Amino acid sequence: MERIKCGCGHVNPHGTLLCEACGRSLTGTGAPELLDMRYEGSARRSQTYNKTFIDKVWNFFSSVKVGIWLIVITLIASGIGTIFPQKMYIPQFVPASEFYEQKYGWPGKLYYILGFHELYSQWWYMILIALIGVSLVVCSLDRAVPLFRALKAQRVDRHESFMKGQRIFGITKGENFDEAVKAVKRNLKKKRYRIREENHAILAEKGRFSRWGPYVNHIGLIIFLFGAMLRFFPGMYVDEVIDIKEGERKEIPGTDGEYYLENKQFILEVYDEKENEAFSEALKKTGDVAKNYQTDVVLYKRKGERVPGAEAGLIKEKEYSIQVNNPLKFDQYAIYQMDFKTVLSAMNFVLVEKETNEPLGEINISLDNPKMRYNLGNGYTVEILKYYPDFDLDDEGLPVTLSRDPNNPAFVFEMYTPDKPEGEISLVAIQQTVEPVGENKYKMQFAGIETKTVSILALRKDLTLWIFALGGLIFLIGLSLGSYWNHRRIWIQQRGPDIWLAAHTNKNWYGLKRELQTVLAGTGINEPEDRNEKKGK
Amino acid sequence: MAELSSNLLMIAFILYLSAIPFFGGAIRQKNISKTEKPLKIWATVAIFLTMTGFAAHLGYFITRWLAAGHAPVSNLFEFITFFGLCTVGAFILIHFLYRTPVLGLAVLPVVLIIIAYAGMFSRDISPLIPPLQTYWLQIHVITVALGQAILAISFAAALIFLVKKVDQTRRNKSNVWLEVVLFLMLSVVGFIVVSVLFNAFHYSAVFQWTNQFGAEESVEYGMPPLIGPNEGQLVKGQFEPFLEAPAIIDAKKLNTVIWSLSTGIILYILTRFIFRKRIGAALKPLTGNINEDLADEISYRSVLIGFPVFTLGALVFGMIWAQIAWSRFWGWDPKEVWALITWLFYAAFLHLRLSKGWHGERSAWLAVIGFAIIMFNLVAVNLVIKGLHSYAGA
Amino acid sequence: MKKNRLFMRTSILTVLAASVILTVYANLTKGERPQLKVGDVAPDFILTDLNGNKHRLSDYEGQGVLVNFWATYCKYCEKEMSLLEKQYQDQKDQGVQILAVNIGETDLVINRFLEKHELTFPVLNDRKQEVVDAFGVNPLPVTFLINKHGFIAGIHTGEITDEKMAAEMIEKIKP
Structure with missing residues (x-):
């Protein structure tokens, strides 16, 4: 292995720019320009070994440029994904293949064809994120290790060229600075610098840990991405929708029949103007504003073996009021209030003699469980011959039902009356009555509906949450370390009668300069120059 | 209480406005040093006015909170005024770190535009819909606004840097882009001007039109229709539109954008006419004695300070709340995606600066783009794209 | 190194x-979702037919069972009912049971349907759709052939088009 031995005796890894120990430039040019202090001029492994295929792949991902490109591509793709709504946010009754073209024209069609309507679960989008993850790992490893080495190996006594190469550098000419140096040391200690001394040279350093901030936050991100990865594996993440009608009790999907839920009632409250007069203007303009969505539920646990279809033995676990922002939690599951809808539950009809409009009795038909025959007394009976919960006409114009849900109920009644004992037939749908076999004497007159509310709840189980939380926490800690603390170093050397002073910080030069001002005040050592500023003028 | 609150906001606006000439005075002369007395007085008065304005602004926030019973960050008007409040707060903080009056000259006009822009939306105190009824509303939104405000300071510092640095001797790419940025800021002013104008005259035009699904709809314009809706029939109002938009485009919004941009163009031409040079060139003397390294550093440091705050507020707190309210911490809602885009952009910014050595002008342009993304998320995503975060009803 | x-x-x-x-x-x-396939153990169930008799799949061990999922509003389901009825009459004593599971319509609708078609085999109503879920039924009709050991010997999605096809199905699960 090719290694570089510096004039000071320190052996550096191949590819090192500045000697790890004394800071001498090893590239040979030794120009008096400012030194590039990124990564302390240490060897980034990747740039130096480039032999095998593996090395080439490694080097590719080790480049920050590649990492930035990946970020930029992800950023642009994500932005395109918001031009039109994602598939999960479009109305469900229109198929996606038609929706985008209808609503947005040919750009919408293109959007759909290219798969942007489900962008965030596209394989290539996922690979993009994954590549960022790979880049994070490789970049961090490739830089953190040498940086750690270099900061550990740094010597107090730096080479002349290193001192001269710093952005903040100054020479104070004079005679005896012993007192001044002592005073500076005192001041530095007050500013909480750690001070090391070696033959007339001083290195004052603080906040080195802030250099690890970026690597710590990258570890956090990697943990976060790991959590995102785990979520795709079966059992880690369950996501189900529960539609549950008031009064209904059903198995909770996604729990393997382990739990049952009963919806006792759904509550919808709206704001009242009287509650707070500050709201009155807004309420006047927008009308009702919802105040509370709540489903009062009872949670049951199944007892004994599970056989689909059978009445399960249940043990009551708890009663709870699920609200938005207040999910029901049990076991590893949580149930959230998502939405609600109103459905028809019953219809009322009155048997009427058409001519006199005389009501002869009212019936109430449960749409979930209608009876065959309703006896109205006095010799009046109504029989339901046909029930179409989701009424429509087929191609031949015959009545059919489209599903079993009572979206548009229709009935074929047979009305038995004392004067028409053989019965009269009529088809009654919402807002229409058909009398298929001749004019009737009686009719079933619509007399109202009853509705029930269906709560739409979501069941979630997410075993990966704590990983995300951990990753997020580590990321924030790392980010704070790197952002709110600075790594500052001040080198002071007594060279003959003169004092050389150089300083470096990874950021906030203004702060460093102000600190130097206070540290040097009254010691007789001149404030060093900021050579960037000089250049700028 | 609600009235007191509105008055306090008005007072804050006036105080900010009156602080600007003092900031201008503080940097007026050349070759000054910080110790020179008369100029120091200008700067002191300026910062005093700003802080008094800030106090009044804070008073608005507190009294409105008391009146509503919840933190006034629940609709667009409230959020934007709060964003303005945070920006002034961040400016005061940075001012005491760096003491650069010229920053005030850049920040305060931006804040004034922000507050005036907020005033274009419904100012009613609205009750909270169920998802918003949690302390996470306060925590999430306040942290986000704070983070974005600090990043806004980075924009202001970058703008100063660019005005100072960009060569104005002849036309080049940099000074043209700088004009574009300034023009866009003028267009926001344009939007405010036309909105206030047509509002004052109670302008209204109503159209019956056909949407892309063939259904009839009605739409009310607040500005004279340059662009009418698809197959639109003017039901109320005087002017017939010059052009008709296809059904897939929201004609009303397009019309507003065109009015704003046209007014922006007029304002721009007027300004050019008065100064007889590029606006950037006209502003350049104001930055005469600012140290450009310092502007660069303020811009970068604001990003460093603001980025973690933004991450915490927008992403971390946002995720926690989404997990509680919507059962998932991430749902690819447009606002979420744009917060992610903002985050990715600033991450790229920091990497370019730290690893690729992008300092100075390039870094300043990035700070400008970053702020543009934040504004896009605040304005366009709320008004145009619409998702779960769109402050329904506002 | x-x-x-x-x-x-x-x-x-x-x-x-x-x-x-x-x-x-x-x-x-x-x-x-993990789909049932030929060779799997058929999920057990208990359902009540329209006459009030309970049927448990595992009680039919030793016999072949044809489980047909249907709905009254499904045209193909309606067409294949007569074929199933014929097979039921022929095979009743040869150890093959036919169970028609309705996917949870109202009793009234099913009863009116039965009156029209005069079906004699047990028609069960899966009111809570638990059996439909357990078998992963979608779309209709679908027919599961379960052998005497309780294993799935065949799955047919779609209409049973002719007598020959129906007979072959029964043949598959004859004990």
Whole structure:
């Protein structure tokens, strides 16, 4: 292995720019320009070994440029994904293949064809994120290790060229600075610098840990991405929708029949103007504003073996009021209030003699469980011959039902009356009555509906949450370390009668300069120059 | 209480406005040093006015909170005024770190535009819909606004840097882009001007039109229709539109954008006419004695300070709340995606600066783009794209 | 040293690549519910027919069982009912049971349907759709052939078009 031995005796890894120990430039040019202090001029492994295929792949991902490109591509793709709504946010009754073209024209069609309507679960989008993850790992490893080495190996006594190469550098000419140096040391200690001394040279350093901030936050991100990865594996993440009608009790999907839920009632409250007069203007303009969505539920646990279809033995676990922002939690599951809808539950009809409009009795038909025959007394009976919960006409114009849900109920009644004992037939749908076999004497007159509310709840189980939380926490800690603390170093050397002073910080030069001002005040050592500023003028 | 609150906001606006000439005075002369007395007085008065304005602004926030019973960050008007409040707060903080009056000259006009822009939306105190009824509303939104405000300071510092640095001797790419940025800021002013104008005259035009699904709809314009809706029939109002938009485009919004941009163009031409040079060139003397390294550093440091705050507020707190309210911490809602885009952009910014050595002008342009993304998320995503975060009803 | 480095890099890159591939694969196959297939044990169930008699699938061990999922509003279901009825009459004593599971319509609707078609085999109503879920039924009609040991011997999605096809199905599960 090719290694570089510096004039000071320190052996550096191949590819090192500045000697790890004394800071001498090893590239040979030794120009008096400012030194590039990124990564302390240490060897980034990747740039130096480039032999095998593996090395080439490694080097590719080790480049920050590649990492930035990946970020930029992800950023642009994500932005395109918001031009039109994602598939999960479009109305469900229109198929996606038609929706985008209808609503947005040919750009919408293109959007759909290219798969942007489900962008965030596209394989290539996922690979993009994954590549960022790979880049994070490789970049961090490739830089953190040498940086750690270099900061550990740094010597107090730096080479002349290193001192001269710093952005903040100054020479104070004079005679005896012993007192001044002592005073500076005192001041530095007050500013909480750690001070090391070696033959007339001083290195004052603080906040080195802030250099690890970026690597710590990258570890956090990697943990976060790991959590995102785990979520795709079966059992880690369950996501189900529960539609549950008031009064209904059903198995909770996604729990393997382990739990049952009963919806006792759904509550919808709206704001009242009287509650707070500050709201009155807004309420006047927008009308009702919802105040509370709540489903009062009872949670049951199944007892004994599970056989689909059978009445399960249940043990009551708890009663709870699920609200938005207040999910029901049990076991590893949580149930959230998502939405609600109103459905028809019953219809009322009155048997009427058409001519006199005389009501002869009212019936109430449960749409979930209608009876065959309703006896109205006095010799009046109504029989339901046909029930179409989701009424429509087929191609031949015959009545059919489209599903079993009572979206548009229709009935074929047979009305038995004392004067028409053989019965009269009529088809009654919402807002229409058909009398298929001749004019009737009686009719079933619509007399109202009853509705029930269906709560739409979501069941979630997410075993990966704590990983995300951990990753997020580590990321924030790392980010704070790197952002709110600075790594500052001040080198002071007594060279003959003169004092050389150089300083470096990874950021906030203004702060460093102000600190130097206070540290040097009254010691007789001149404030060093900021050579960037000089250049700028 | 609600009235007191509105008055306090008005007072804050006036105080900010009156602080600007003092900031201008503080940097007026050349070759000054910080110790020179008369100029120091200008700067002191300026910062005093700003802080008094800030106090009044804070008073608005507190009294409105008391009146509503919840933190006034629940609709667009409230959020934007709060964003303005945070920006002034961040400016005061940075001012005491760096003491650069010229920053005030850049920040305060931006804040004034922000507050005036907020005033274009419904100012009613609205009750909270169920998802918003949690302390996470306060925590999430306040942290986000704070983070974005600090990043806004980075924009202001970058703008100063660019005005100072960009060569104005002849036309080049940099000074043209700088004009574009300034023009866009003028267009926001344009939007405010036309909105206030047509509002004052109670302008209204109503159209019956056909949407892309063939259904009839009605739409009310607040500005004279340059662009009418698809197959639109003017039901109320005087002017017939010059052009008709296809059904897939929201004609009303397009019309507003065109009015704003046209007014922006007029304002721009007027300004050019008065100064007889590029606006950037006209502003350049104001930055005469600012140290450009310092502007660069303020811009970068604001990003460093603001980025973690933004991450915490927008992403971390946002995720926690989404997990509680919507059962998932991430749902690819447009606002979420744009917060992610903002985050990715600033991450790229920091990497370019730290690893690729992008300092100075390039870094300043990035700070400008970053702020543009934040504004896009605040304005366009709320008004145009619409998702779960769109402050329904506002 | 050099070998060491190559080894380190290779292993890190392999781990990373493997996780990426695995995740993408898991994502592509996600959301597909495990479907019942031929050879699986048929999920047991208990349902009540319209005459009030309970039927438990496991009680029919030793006989072949044809389980047909249907709805009154499904045209193909309606067409194949007469074929099933004929097979039922022929095979009743040869150890093959036919169970027609309605996917949870109202009793009234099913009864009116039965009156029209005069079916004699047991018609069960899966009111809570638990059996429909357990069998992963979608779309209709679908017919499961269950042999005497309780294993699925065949699954037919769609209409049973003719007598020959129906007879072959029964043949498959004759004990």
